[in-house]
Amino acid sequence: MKRLAVLVLSLVLCFSMCIPAWGYTVPQTDGEAVADYASLLEYDEAKALEEKIDQIKSEYSYDVVIHTTSANISYEESQDYIDDFCSNNGYGADDPDSGIVFVYFEAGGLYGIKEIGLGTRVYDGEDLESLDTVVGSILSSYDYYGAFDKYVDEVYAYLKSSPVAKELKKSDEETSFIPLEPYNPLSPGAEGLQPNRGESVVDDADLLTSFEEQLLVSKIEEIIEQYSYDVVIHTTPTAGNAPSVEAYADDFYDYNGYGYGGNYDGMAFVLVMDSRDYYTSTHGKGIDVFNDSVINYLGDTIVNDLSNGDYYDAFAAYLNEVERYLYEYANGIVGDEYYDYYGYDDPSGEYNSGSKIEDILVKELGILAFAVVVAGIAVYIMKRRMNTAVAKREANAYIKKDSVNIGYQKDTFLYDTVTKRAKPKNNSSGGSSRPSGGGGFSGGSRTHTSSSGRTHGGGGGKF
């Protein structure tokens, strides 16, 4: 019995030691940038590559790793090998440095590229593919140094042009907005919302109960479905080191995958508690529908609630107005027609009808006035017909035919005067004239370019 147990145990031990050895061994490097285990490069070639890689590291804090191996790997196993290589050497999601790993399997002529750390932010699928093809074609001619050199150049060039990499480059300090999810700044014409979109309500300042959040989220979902337009409400205790509330809001929107459709139509409403700022950032269609005067109006509508700490009320009113403007824009309705047409709940209570009796009294008085006026007019007409003797003030009937000769006619221009008056702006909250959105006469939206390179509109204020 004892002998059997020992045998089994040793077998198990053997197995457990052997399993990793099946097919391949994943080496542990010393953190070197070029781990040329397959000896495909000369010493100086590797050195040249490492110098370039060091340059990239110092400029962008971005790791580039090149690893070659002669291990005999099948296609199915290559992905695992790469993953293992990364985890063995500490190149993983926990690694704060971002970077990219290139592994070449000499035996099968396979290679793979993996992003590490935050590297997934820099490259998207397509770009990785384009790297593949560039490098792949050179590798097949066995010019390893040429291939890797080209690879490093491509990475460097890409970092220079990528707006996110610029972010990595410029700030040594921590950037204030840790993105929640990776984003795709360059993917064209995706229909609908993006797969990596953040939450509809991001309440970092903890101003809302979860129930209130849920209500707002449902409302936003309705808006998204009805109008193909994205809305996000975000509260935060601080905007950190963002240069302005505008920049903070724009970037929040851009870097968290908000926006519907290829133009990323939508808006973000941001509340910053320490500076007591509120700000709406619009994008795509949002810039047209919510022009400057509407943005002002939205602010005016909710500023009192914000000041009083009624945050849910403010956000709910905000969403109501947003929906209403989207509806009008979609249906070509201008001004207050919307109230009657849609049976809309009016937040300012203007149309509250009051008591029934007062109503009727007013109407009766109106009819009485009408009756008196009608009677007055009728009698006046009767009276007028009683006296038709009216002196003539002119002698047109006695102008001798063809005797009129106005020989001297001269129109002389003298001078011009130009005056201008400012267009009426809505400047009190609730009850005063509502600006029309989207392409209406009340005019345009000022836009600016945010750090992502995209165009935003919007505006805000203090509460």
Place this chain on the structure above:
Amino acid sequence: MELMTFKCPNCGGNILFDSTGQQFRCESCDSVFAKEQLEEYEQMLKKSEAPSEYVWEQETEREQVVTGSVSYICEYCGAEIVGDETTAATECVYCGSPVIMNKKLSGIDKPDYVIPFKLTKEDAKTALKNFYNKKPLLPKEFKDENRIEKISGVYVPFWLFDCGVDANIVYDATRVRTWSDSRYIYTKTSHFAVARGGSMEFERIPADGSSKMEDRYMDAIEPFDYSEMQEFAPAYLSGYLADKYDVQASACEPHVNERVNASTNETFRSTVKGYATVIPKSQSVNIRSGKAKYALLPVWMLTTRYKDKPYTFAMNGQTGKLVGELPVDKGKVIKWMLGIAAAAFAVGQIFLFLN
């Protein structure tokens, strides 16, 4: 060498020559003009600021002609009416007071023209009845048949004025253009000086030569068709009354001048087109070669006294155009107002109920 100082078309201030800009500038309002503009403007204004003159011919003496064998002078209003045996009148046609005809040969100044009566007494009565119809506020004694019977045919004296007119008028006119950008609404007003000068002629403007006949009545039954006007002959008058004129032509002139001026302005104004606003700035209207002729024009008349006030009905004896003043029965006014108000109120209630 005349010293020319220009006046600013905008504010009336002095225009100075600005040698740096080589242009003419107003010292008060800073407006800038070209020399031609200022010269033209001066010229226009000069013509139109001359005082208006109205020149009428002097009247000549007229001979008397005997036309009637009876006459009356109304004690109440002073009207002098001449008739013949067939035209007995018991009331003054102008004021409705009772009169007594004197048998005596009498005449009037010889008129130049006459338009004979075309419509008969029956025509006049019918017209009068129609006039009374559908006048719900009329006191009922007016419609009495006896009253209607008293309607009389009278030849009313008129002065007929011919004249020529020379006029120069200057208007301030503007054209307005508006546009806007995202922040402002702009309004550009272009100012023009519009001058019109020329002449026109009027013929046979009638003004009634009887002080007893209110001008407004006679104005209201105009126009007469002058194509049927005849040289005067006493025979036309038989069977009708005739009024001796007591208003000289010269006394009518102010009213005629007013009408001529108004017509001239209207005619000239109608040639100013294409502007947003047109305001006359100055005008000079001169009447020349004005002369007046004396004519008798036919009128069917009836004056009724009601509550001590005369109310006259007059019908153009040639064209049938009629005019009249009728008193308003206050009682009836109130009744009608209440009635209509009640009906309108009821209609309003139904409307309210339905909504």
